[in-house]
Amino acid sequence: xxxxxxxxxxxxxxxxxxxxxxxxxxxxxxxxxxxxxxxxxxxxxxxxxxxxxxxxxxxxxxxxxxxxxxxxxxxxxxxxxxxxxxxxxxxxxxxxxxxxxxxxxxxxxxxxxxxxxxxxxxxxxxxxxxxxxxxxxxxxxxxxxxxxxxxxxxxxxxxxxxxxxxxxxxxxxxxxxxxxxxxxxxxxxxxxxxxxxxxxxxxxxxxxxxxxxxxxxxxxxxxxxxxxxxxxxxxxxxxxxxxxxxxxxxxxxxxxxxxxxxxxxxxxxxxxxxxxxxxxxxxxxxxxxxxxxxxxxxxxxxxxxxxxxxxxxxxxxxxxxxxxxxxxxxxxxxxxxxxxxxxxxxxxxxxxxxxxxxxxx
Amino acid sequence: xxxxxxxxxxxxxxxxxxxxxxxxxxxxxxxxxxxxxxxxxxxxxxxxxxxxxxxxxxxxxxxxxxxxxxxxxxxxxxxxxxxxxxxxxxxxxxxxxxxxxxxxxxxxxxxxxxxxxxxxxxxxxxxxxxxxxxxxxxxxxxxxxxxxxxxxxxxxxxxxxxxxxxxxxxxxxxxxxxxxxxxxxxxxxxxxxxxxxxxxxxxxxxxxxxxxxxxxxxxxxxxxxxxxxxxxxxxxxxxxxxxxxxxxxxxxxxxxxxxxxxxxxxxxxxxxxxxxxxxxxxxxxxxxxxxxxxxxxxxxxxxxxxxxxxxxxxxxxxxxxxxxxxxxxxxxxxxxxxxxxxxxxxxxxxxxxxxxxxxxx
Numbered sequence: 001x002x003x004x005x006x007x008x009x010x011x012x013x014x015x016x017x018x019x020x021x022x023x024x025x026x027x028x029x030x031x032x033x034x035x036x037x038x039x040x041x042x043x044x045x046x047x048x049x050x051x052x053x054x055x056x057x058x059x060x061x062x063x064x065x066x067x068x069x070x071x072x073x074x075x076x077x078x079x080x081x082x083x084x085x086x087x088x089x090x091x092x093x094x095x096x097x098x099x100x101x102x103x104x105x106x107x108x109x110x111x112x113x114x115x116x117x118x119x120x121x122x123x124x125x126x127x128x129x130x131x132x133x134x135x136x137x138x139x140x141x142x143x144x145x146x147x148x149x150x151x152x153x154x155x156x157x158x159x160x161x162x163x164x165x166x167x168x169x170x171x172x173x174x175x176x177x178x179x180x181x182x183x184x185x186x187x188x189x190x191x192x193x194x195x196x197x198x199x200x201x202x203x204x205x206x207x208x209x210x211x212x213x214x215x216x217x218x219x220x221x222x223x224x225x226x227x228x229x230x231x232x233x234x235x236x237x238x239x240x241x242x243x244x245x246x247x248x249x250x251x252x253x254x255x256x257x258x259x260x261x262x263x264x265x266x267x268x269x270x271x272x273x274x275x276x277x278x279x280x281x282x283x284x285x286x287x288x289x290x291x292x293x294x295x296x297x298x299x300x301x302x303x304x305x306x307x308x309x310x311x312x313x314x315x316x317x318x319x320x321x322x323x324x325x326x327x328x329x330x331x332x333x334x335x336x337x338x339x340x341x342x343x344x345x346x347x348x349x350x351x352x353x354x355x356x357x358x359x360x361x
Numbered sequence: 362x363x364x365x366x367x368x369x370x371x372x373x374x375x376x377x378x379x380x381x382x383x384x385x386x387x388x389x390x391x392x393x394x395x396x397x398x399x400x401x402x403x404x405x406x407x408x409x410x411x412x413x414x415x416x417x418x419x420x421x422x423x424x425x426x427x428x429x430x431x432x433x434x435x436x437x438x439x440x441x442x443x444x445x446x447x448x449x450x451x452x453x454x455x456x457x458x459x460x461x462x463x464x465x466x467x468x469x470x471x472x473x474x475x476x477x478x479x480x481x482x483x484x485x486x487x488x489x490x491x492x493x494x495x496x497x498x499x500x501x502x503x504x505x506x507x508x509x510x511x512x513x514x515x516x517x518x519x520x521x522x523x524x525x526x527x528x529x530x531x532x533x534x535x536x537x538x539x540x541x542x543x544x545x546x547x548x549x550x551x552x553x554x555x556x557x558x559x560x561x562x563x564x565x566x567x568x569x570x571x572x573x574x575x576x577x578x579x580x581x582x583x584x585x586x587x588x589x590x591x592x593x594x595x596x597x598x599x600x601x602x603x604x605x606x607x608x609x610x611x612x613x614x615x616x617x618x619x620x621x622x623x624x625x626x627x628x629x630x631x632x633x634x635x636x637x638x639x640x641x642x643x644x645x646x647x648x649x650x651x652x653x654x655x656x657x658x659x660x661x662x663x664x665x666x667x668x669x670x671x672x673x674x675x676x677x678x679x680x681x682x683x684x685x686x687x688x689x690x691x692x693x694x695x696x697x698x699x700x701x702x703x704x705x706x707x708x709x710x711x712x713x714x715x716x717x718x719x720x721x722x
Contacts (some may be wrong), residue, residue, distance in 0.1 A: 158526065160524075160527075162452075163520075164448060175540055178540060179545050181539065252513075
């Protein structure tokens with residue numbers, strides 16, 4: 001990745017990030033367009049490691065929030081992301097030293113690249129999840145008691161809202177979700193302002209280069225006619241959990257999220273088996289013939305069986321043949337506090353979490 | 362009223378304001394307690410006329426927002442009103458010269474008195490409606506294109522939200538209503554920051570002393586054993602529209618408002634007639650035997666037939682005997698733009714507005 005994010009890196013990141021996006025995060029194509037526009041304006045984006053950020057520097061995440069099903073109809077512009085970022089900077093009375101991704105996956109992997117390019121600041125090679133999760137409080141900074149506020153929200157009409165202070169990050173999620181729904185189902189946001197010192201402790205290092213490595217490996221596999229699925233599994237230390245055909249798909253945009261259930265009828269080695277996947281923007285839990293196979297915080301990603309191109313939830317459709325991958329999550333999420341924030345229990349599933357590597361081999 | 366609001370004035374204002382509150386605004390008793398607490402701490406509140414406000418001075422409204430049905434169970438403290446006010450001052454980077462009431466009626470007549478006392482600033486003898494209305498954009502400043510934003514919301518838990526900019530005041534209402542619902546159905550707010558020059562043009566002068574005069578006249582009537590109803594009608598230039606007994610009451614807290622319908626069976630001269638009143642926090646429209654008798658923006662107020670004590674919507678109950686008063690609204694509301702913002706059409710009633718003095722005599 002060298003020390004800059006260029007147009008080629010963008011291709012690889014946009015291809016690899018959806019694996020970490022586990023079905024959510026929206027079509028990365030839109031985020032790529034935003035970032036490509038900003039980069040092709042001649043502005044290079046320096047990519048810096050977490051360790052390079054000065055302890056006292058201010059860093060702010062640039063992101064979008066809402067149901068991915070909405071993004072398709074209401075394509076965001078990078079300008080609103082910058083508007084939210086500038087509003088928060090002004091509120092804090094301080095310019096940010098750098099920006100970062102709140103989550104690895106989909107749009108939110110590439111939106112900060114556009115923001116960094118437009119503002120001429122570096123992007124930090126890190127994120128707040130090591131994957132994608134649907135709610136604002138579901139980030140590693142929550143495990144270190146770092147508040148999401150002050151947070152800014154902006155929409156395409158020119159509305160700007162500042163959440164100055166809230167009692168918990170989960171409460172920030174609730175207020176911001178209502179505002180996002182009012183704003184038409186999606187909003188551009190700037191949040192989790194913190195110092196470099198906090199970032200080093202709380203963020204997950206290397207997420208941008210990890211997404212890029214996955215994308216690069218996939219591109220190389222296609223070029224060299226190697227098995228692309230094997231390439232992804234090798235890079236992510238993941239498992240092939242299931243191969244199946246979409247036979248049922250129930251999807252609704254509710255409470256500001258794309259929620260639903262997917263039913264896959266097994267093919268090949270999984271013939272006569274059935275996998276059911278529940279999602280809330282991201283894939284949450286996969287049940288094989290009624291038994292939990294993989295669950296949050298571990299990653300459940302899907303790729304097309306033919307091409308191994310990652311498939312986001314809103315691209316699912318009847319008859320599609322997919323390979324379901326299960327990937328171990330970052331160790332931060334496996335602590336008691338981590339599981340409290342993003343474990344199956346939070347989402348209403350009563351089965352205890354079992355690390356994927358103990359279930360699949 | 363002299364130049365100060367003292368404890369006695371508070372009694373009169375709390376008694377008179379609910380007439381202008383037209384059923385909404387919540388039990389003024391709570392607002393009186395907040396203001397009384399602040400005043401009895403020894404802090405006098407200077408009351409100044411609109412004309413006395415310097416043109417360049419910053420003035421900010423202090424208020425609460427939400428369904429009055431919620432206030433009963435979640436009694437607000439004056440501290441949250443001050444928290445919202447201070448947050449907005451800090452956001453604007455300027456201290457307010459004075460505060461004012463966003464509406465005449467109920468809690469919002471007395472809450473600014475408490476805020477003024479706690480902050481040691483004057484209260485302006487004016488308001489933004491000349492009565493009470495349920496929504497944020499329904500103020501005379503909207504008729505002069507003065508924005509409600511920047512606006513601050515605070516709750517009892519310590520959450521603070523700033524609406525920095527919105528495209529219209531009606532949009533501010535929508536965003537603020539969602540936040541208020543999340544905050545538990547009520548929130549303390551600071552909004553419509555404006556200059557003295559704007560205030561002179563856009564606010565409705567004399568509302569605080571008007572509420573006090575109504576209260577004073579009522580207190581005197583009780584003391585002198587005069588007819589209290591006649592006293593109110595004389596002071597407000599109002600009409601006795603109906604006397605009846607509550608025979609049906611349908612009430613629900615929906616979309617953050619106390620909404621519903623009241624049915625009165627006529628008594629005395631109105632025997633065998635029926636009056637139906639629809640309300641959304643405030644009384645909106647009164648239909649006599651199926652025909653519109655009075656509607657917004659004119660005032661529909663109710664008092665107990667025995668005592669002439671004003672009755673707010675949430676105090677209505679089966680069997681209560683009430684006199685329904687109809688009072689002409691401020692002339693600002695009778696313009697085309699005024700009727701667009703608060704006329705019957707906005708609330709979904711198709712009958713054209715007819716000034717009350719042309720219907721009743």
